[in-house]
Amino acid sequence: MGELTDSPVRLRVVDAPDQPAPSAELAELYRGFETELLVPLWTEIGDLMPPHPRSRAVPHVWRWANLLRLADQAGRVVPVGRGGERRAIALANPALGGKPYATPTLWAAIQYLMPGEDAPEHRHTQHAFRFVVEGDGVWTVVGRDPVPMGRGDFLPQAGWAWHAHHNAADRPMAWIDGLDIPFQYATESQFFEFGRDTISDAERTTPDRSRSERLWGHPGLRPVSAPGPQPGTPLLAYRWKDTDAALRDQLELEAGGHPGTVERGHAAVRYTNPTTGGDVLPTIRAEMHRIATGVETAPSRAVGSSVYQVFDGTGTVTVGGRSWTVSRGDLFVVPSWEPLSVRSEAAPSDSDSGALDLFRFSDAPIFEALSLHRSSGEGPHQ
Amino acid sequence: MGELTDSPVRLRVVDAPDQPAPSAELAELYRGFETELLVPLWTEIGDLMPPHPRSRAVPHVWRWANLLRLADQAGRVVPVGRGGERRAIALANPALGGKPYATPTLWAAIQYLMPGEDAPEHRHTQHAFRFVVEGDGVWTVVGRDPVPMGRGDFLPQAGWAWHAHHNAADRPMAWIDGLDIPFQYATESQFFEFGRDTISDAERTTPDRSRSERLWGHPGLRPVSAPGPQPGTPLLAYRWKDTDAALRDQLELEAGGHPGTVERGHAAVRYTNPTTGGDVLPTIRAEMHRIATGVETAPSRAVGSSVYQVFDGTGTVTVGGRSWTVSRGDLFVVPSWEPLSVRSEAAPSDSDSGALDLFRFSDAPIFEALSLHRSSGEGPHQ
Amino acid sequence: MGELTDSPVRLRVVDAPDQPAPSAELAELYRGFETELLVPLWTEIGDLMPPHPRSRAVPHVWRWANLLRLADQAGRVVPVGRGGERRAIALANPALGGKPYATPTLWAAIQYLMPGEDAPEHRHTQHAFRFVVEGDGVWTVVGRDPVPMGRGDFLPQAGWAWHAHHNAADRPMAWIDGLDIPFQYATESQFFEFGRDTISDAERTTPDRSRSERLWGHPGLRPVSAPGPQPGTPLLAYRWKDTDAALRDQLELEAGGHPGTVERGHAAVRYTNPTTGGDVLPTIRAEMHRIATGVETAPSRAVGSSVYQVFDGTGTVTVGGRSWTVSRGDLFVVPSWEPLSVRSEAAPSDSDSGALDLFRFSDAPIFEALSLHRSSGEGPHQ
Amino acid sequence: MGELTDSPVRLRVVDAPDQPAPSAELAELYRGFETELLVPLWTEIGDLMPPHPRSRAVPHVWRWANLLRLADQAGRVVPVGRGGERRAIALANPALGGKPYATPTLWAAIQYLMPGEDAPEHRHTQHAFRFVVEGDGVWTVVGRDPVPMGRGDFLPQAGWAWHAHHNAADRPMAWIDGLDIPFQYATESQFFEFGRDTISDAERTTPDRSRSERLWGHPGLRPVSAPGPQPGTPLLAYRWKDTDAALRDQLELEAGGHPGTVERGHAAVRYTNPTTGGDVLPTIRAEMHRIATGVETAPSRAVGSSVYQVFDGTGTVTVGGRSWTVSRGDLFVVPSWEPLSVRSEAAPSDSDSGALDLFRFSDAPIFEALSLHRSSGEGPHQ
CATH class of the missing domain: 2.60.120.10 (Jelly Rolls)
Structure with missing residues (x-):
């Protein structure tokens, strides 16, 4: 459809059966569209406006044993530090072109920290959480508040909060990270900033509970000193x-x-x-x-x-x-x-x-x- | 000001120093106002529109020992049943004309239930809570959910919920009731309805926790099965x-x-x-x-x-x-x-x-x- | 019920038929209540917690001819100025004790301004509006924005906005004022402050439309420069x-x-x-x-x-x-x-x-x- | 990086300078990632988490004369009817891979209707509007309410409203369509349904104003009969x-x-x-x-x-x-x-x-x- 041009636009018919009959006029029209960076609705409507969502992603299962094995291998080969920021390995939905997207909007990764390792502080507008299926010994430090992580804990962290991680245990620890990276990438709303390269000794200590839990972890109660509604939760650990x-x-x-x-x-x-x-x-x-x-x-x-x-x-x-x-x-x-x-x-x-x-x-x-x-x-x- | 008429309106000057000079015309005007059920702003503005709130109520203290003593006396003289509904004795702010109002908007009462007594079921649009400064043994039954009450517990109950009380202990129990009765009276928004005269045997049982607590009493968690925002809390006890x-x-x-x-x-x-x-x-x-x-x-x-x-x-x-x-x-x-x-x-x-x-x-x-x-x-x- | 004491509390039974049988003990209990400034629920429940709202107010009609006649009379006898603030004459519901309340929450008054008169600037937390059933020629000046008033116009003014009035015509003008004075009086939330004694010459001019209308009076359009939601309308005249x-x-x-x-x-x-x-x-x-x-x-x-x-x-x-x-x-x-x-x-x-x-x-x-x-x-x- | 496999995942380093040193172990690790459909953060972080949004789109200008010329050409070559639905020709941002996306979230198209033509009825969850830079004579029929369109008019239409178009004039008409097609495509939230193939004669008539304007087009006024807040505007034309x-x-x-x-x-x-x-x-x-x-x-x-x-x-x-x-x-x-x-x-x-x-x-x-x-x-x- 249309001869090749230098335009980034090449017309194609995507899932749209009722097309105008081919003709010289139509070909000329389509060449005009390509030259002027235009695409008609009628060639693309089936793909763009389906009767109901038809996801580009497919259902898929990732096995924990494989994830753990590769994460452990990465723990021995790939250091954690400024630049790469995290030893996080993301699920790549097989139908999303090799991108590290579990779904078109969600990022899911296994993160792995070796004994004594730190992941440096940074912040980003992407909203994030950690969920722990097994292990303990890692502290995440969010806004300078050290938060211990253990099996079954859910640890959300609203966008633009400073955070770092520290493994205080004598063995590696794995958990999963969930973020809205693909959504913010698609909508182009993301900001990122580096923080301190190392956390303080005080932040390496091992409290039983984070400060956030002491303020917000009591059922049906809120501190009177706190401001009103906040877009992201101030509670950093759900045990x-x-x-x-x-x-x-x-x-x-x-x-x-x-x-x-x-x-x-x-x-x-x-x-x-x-x-x-x-x-x-x-x-x-x-x-x-x-x-x-x-x-x-x-x-x-x-x-x-x-x-x-x-x-x-x-x-x-x-x-x-x-x-x-x-x-x-x-x-x-x-x-x-x-x-x-x-x-x-x-x-x-x-x-x-x-x-x-x-x-x-x-x-x-x-x-x-x-x-x-x-x-x-x-x-x-x- | 003005001679006496049969009108319910009698003009008076309330905290308003700058008044028109007395005259026959003014007196005639004021008689006209009274006849036509009118009151001018200029005689009342100081009272109605003060520089800042000047409460009709006064600060006052009620001693718990006196409340308990009179409640106990009432426990022996005044039965609890349909009609009177509750053995509740309200604080009457000394500056509010003998009305059972702690403040112009709030009702506060001591409620007292003898061993084995029931307070019959009813519901009302007035929002209410119970707070327990001492004792235990009473169950309040809200929407057929029995809720045990003990020292330090706060038990709110949103308007229009059915509720009854039952004292399962072998001694009387006292607590305080707080409601918005004066506010709803002032704004004329209140409804009331009788419920069952007696609660069921199942409701007399003594669970450790109410059903509401089992659904809503876990910090930062909500049942997925519940509907969205509700005007009053679904959690019936804060321990x-x-x-x-x-x-x-x-x-x-x-x-x-x-x-x-x-x-x-x-x-x-x-x-x-x-x-x-x-x-x-x-x-x-x-x-x-x-x-x-x-x-x-x-x-x-x-x-x-x-x-x-x-x-x-x-x-x-x-x-x-x-x-x-x-x-x-x-x-x-x-x-x-x-x-x-x-x-x-x-x-x-x-x-x-x-x-x-x-x-x-x-x-x-x-x-x-x-x-x-x-x-x-x-x-x-x- | 109870002998006379010096207490402001005198017990009475209000619309509550099921009362404990009279006895010496009951009389003593009730004396105790009076002494300690307490009122039981069971003597007052019928009044306080009726099956549905039973207004203290009654339906009533005020005739415009009478209001106008008395307002005009007041225009000749009662000056407008600092202290009295407004020549406003309020409807007093015949069942509300002679108070200037149309209903338990609402104030409604006729306001009257003679040719050339000014009503001085003030502000208050009470929310207010003006509605004009006949006449024109008066400007209300809200936040220094002169707003002409004419038949059928509705002119709201959110609480705490400075406002004054000026009659630029050669004849008196009447309109009605509506406010939440009784509500704010009942809940004790009102503030009041005097403003300038006289408005400026610029504010006496007679624009066709207020500035608020030029910003907010276009259907479905808002100025991009304005802040977001405001509790009271920024539009000062609805024509x-x-x-x-x-x-x-x-x-x-x-x-x-x-x-x-x-x-x-x-x-x-x-x-x-x-x-x-x-x-x-x-x-x-x-x-x-x-x-x-x-x-x-x-x-x-x-x-x-x-x-x-x-x-x-x-x-x-x-x-x-x-x-x-x-x-x-x-x-x-x-x-x-x-x-x-x-x-x-x-x-x-x-x-x-x-x-x-x-x-x-x-x-x-x-x-x-x-x-x-x-x-x-x-x-x-x- | 990594030998070719059959996996849809191929690791590449995107804007991420600090990478682990190449080694046999790293190559093996990366092969493992590809096999298991995994992508590490450290190879992609620069692209996924930039310091601030770096749009995939580029600024670009489309000339109206060119759009009009091609739309007119399409008017003669491409019929309008069921299947293609609309003669809409979309701006394709030169940096978005030839997709009909003006930006990563927004669709913008010129739509063109020949004299006497109808565009058939359908509805979709995509939110839409029409804006008219020149011409008149077309009626859009939204929810069976015919809405005339003229120069400078803005005509929004909330998702899932039935709509069709009709050109009642004796000359073609062009306007622009704006929709959130790319956003709903990226987030996979879109539904689409066909409606009637032809609009009724009553809908071809030419009212001065739509019914929506008669209900909602008066500044600061709403019909008392209407329900409360609606996610999309009920006003269908802003003149x-x-x-x-x-x-x-x-x-x-x-x-x-x-x-x-x-x-x-x-x-x-x-x-x-x-x-x-x-x-x-x-x-x-x-x-x-x-x-x-x-x-x-x-x-x-x-x-x-x-x-x-x-x-x-x-x-x-x-x-x-x-x-x-x-x-x-x-x-x-x-x-x-x-x-x-x-x-x-x-x-x-x-x-x-x-x-x-x-x-x-x-x-x-x-x-x-x-x-x-x-x-x-x-x-x-x-």
Whole structure:
């Protein structure tokens, strides 16, 4: 269609069957478009305006054992320091052109720190969190507040907060990082700044709890001295003991005949910003789901994408027609509008909770803020 | 001014020095106003539009010992049942004409329940809470969810929720009730409805925690199954152990050189609605303050009124030029725009925390919602 | 009940039939309550917590001819100046104890300015508006912006804005003032400050439009230079020509088979704050209703009170069982939860629009901000 | 780096100078990454996390004469109908790989309709507007409400509204379309549905004003019958006469010594949603700027991108170091964080207003909703 020109525009027909009949006039018109840097709607409409989201990403599973093995290998070959900043290795969705994007909006990586290593301080507008599937001994230092990390802990950090990491233990530690890097890259809203090259000795100490938890970690209470609503949560650590208790409570309520679970045998909590009651980060939602053994969740789908990590137990996940058996540490992605269901197959002995525990994060706050959210059964702002 | 008429209007000059000179014409004019049910601004402006709030209420202290003694006497003389509904005895500010109003907007009462007694179910649009300065054994049943009450617990209940009380212990129990009865009376927005005369046996059982706590009492977590923001908190009990820990944490942060307290030696937490991060009730703010021994708070004042109860310790409060020594259980009121300061004189032996602990509730959410809030040093929406 | 004491508290039983049997113990208990400044709930509950709002105010009509006559008389006898501030004569609801309150929350007054007179500058936190049923020639000067006033114009002014008035015409002018004085008095949130004693010559000039209208009076447009949402409207005049056109358009849409009116033959517009789309003032809603000749509106009621002024036409209003025939300038009040219906009887010749035009203001924003709103058929935040 | 595999991942180093030294271990590690679909942060950080937004797009100008010529040619060669849906020809930013994206988030196209032609009805979640630089005679039918379009009119249409177009005139008409197609494509949130193939005869009639204007087009007024805040504006046409008057008023205020303009000689209005006072569409901001002859605006930049069309006059625009002379109809884009300044060179005779009038639309609401907004001189949510 059209002869080759030097223009960066080359017309092509993308998923759009009803095209004008070829003719010399049409060819000339298309040459004109290319010269003037124009592209008609009618050649691209099927791709650009589909009946419902058809994600460029595909469902995929990454195995924790492989991630850990490669992260450990990197720990021995690749130093951590200023410039590279972090020993973080990102999931690259196989359908996204080799970019380090788990989904079109979300970044998910394993980060690995060797004993005694520091990751230098920096800050960026990208919103971020850490989630720990196993291990402990690392402190993240956010705004000079040292925050210990352990199995099951969720550690969000709002954009533009200074942060560094320090491994105080005598063995390596791995965790996953979630960020909105692809979203901010797509929308071109990101800023980055270097901080101190080394953290202070005081920040290397090992408090039981971060200062943020002492201010914000008490249920239903806020410090009177704090300012009002903040876009990102001021609470820097959500501990596993609380998350686990909340999930257990929901299943016990269900057993007693009371509401609380999402569906039968499926408990779920969302991490929230205590200053607003809403999501922890303006662009990222994070949740923990517990699915009792033998339970299969009803298929559901929503605008926006998610990344899941198996925290505990074993199960089968089905995403848009494909199925995988997954167990502790495995990560998988659910692209926009793909239906997901999960079956918990954990034998009680496989799991601390005797169930399948799934950590999930997604880009849902973006769509809710912009009135673009839709999930199965709902229409959009009609 | 004006001769007597049958009109309900009688002109009088209220705090308004610059008046028109008396004359026959003026007298005739004023008679005309009375006949036509009119009142001019110029006779009343000083009262109606003062330079700053001049409360009709006065500061006052009610002694816990007296309240308890009279409540106990009422327990023996006045039954609890349908019609009277509650054995609640309200503070009547001495300057508010004998009305059961602690301040022009707030109701505060001691409620008393004898062993085995029930208070029947009802609901009302008035927002309410219970706060327990001593004792335990009573369950309040809110929306059929039994909620145990103990020392230091704060139990809010949003308007229009069904509720009843039951004393399962073998001794009487007292607590304080706070409501926005005067505000809803002044604005004429209140509804009331009777519920069941007796609660079910299941509701008489004694869970450790209410269902609301199992759903909403985990820090920074919300059930995914719950709807979005709710005007009143879904969490029905805020336990003393959490409040105490939060206050202790603030003072420890201060001791470590970190921010967190309101001012030196003065820790304070606000009870919040976990679905919004804001106040527990649309019209009522509730807080717990801890003032370290020997500390005197800086005088401060604000639009709106407060009621305080001493939870623990001993101190001196100064409100608008008057001072009282107060100790456990005593209640005092701070009218709108009156300056308050508090000195903690607790010997460590007088108090569990070695400090002065003050429970406070106020009408501040009303003024913040309507952009009418102002506190010392601030101007109003300028 | 109880012997006389010096206490300001005297117990009485208010609308509460189920009382404890009289006895010496009860009498002693009640004396104790009086001494300690306490009032039990069970003697007052019927008054304080009724099944639905039972307003202390009553429906009433004030005739414009009487208001004008007395205002004119006042114009000759009572000067305007510093201290009295305004020649404003307020409606005193016959059931509110002679206070200058149209309803428990709203102030409504006729204001009158003689030729050449000035009303001095001041400001107050009370939110205010002016509405003009007849006449012109007066400028109100708000924040040094002179705003001409004419028939049908609605002129809101958010709290704490400086304002003065000037009559540049050769005849007196009357208009009505609406404020939230009783609400701010009840809640004790009001501040007041004197401004300049005289306005400048520049402010006496007579622009066609205020500066506020040149910035904010264009439909759907805002100045990019302005800050974001403001609690009170920055638009200082809503002109009759626009209001009339909007009402006409609604009735024409109805005639064409399209939605737009509130009910058949009943058009209504609400004045809005262009920075939020919500009410013009945080505590006051204002609307203009047009009821086509022969139409009777369905009875409706709501929490909160309203004041109406007939702008044009003739009709019959029925409020809670009482009815009046009303015509241009007459004012009437609708207390909380009283049902209202209106029948338009205007002969086309009686009215510019051939209909009954009713200006209305109410305290509805207070209840909406606090989740206390309820109107016929709705439940409260259930 | 790494030998070729079948993996969709190929590691490359993007703008990241500090890399680990090449070695056999590193090569093996990188092969492992490719096999397991992983990409490290340290090879990509410079591209993904730059110090500030470095747009993939470039500034560019499209000439109206060329657009019109090609659109007219398309009018003769390419029919309009179901499938292709619209004769819309989009600007393709020369740095965005030939995609029909003016910027990474915004679509801008010229649409062209021949005399008597219809564009069939459909709806989509993409938010859209039309802006008319010249011509009239076309009706857009939104939700069955026919809306005439003329020079200077701005016609927004919130996502998921049914719409069709009809050219009732005897000559072709062109206008520009703006949508958030690239944003919804990047975030995968888009839905699309076909409507009726032909509009009804009633919808072909030619009202003076749309029904939406009769309901919502009166300044500061809203229909009482309408629901509350809506995410997209219910007003379907913003007429040039109002926009022009608002701009003129700002410059007159400036001439009188009063505030109102953005900077000296630079007036600007923003189109707003009358139900919220905010932007017309959840993802798109639209404004009209008027720059007086001889004035040069101060350079400014912001997160997010804009598309401008010259509505009237002549001037020079400078974007990030490049400059163009532009006149009526020309379109240019300003990528994220690129500084823009404009000099108005219009001789009064070139322009109706004697100035340079620039229509602008941008993606700013996205960043404001997500707390990612930043403009020159500001920091992000610090």
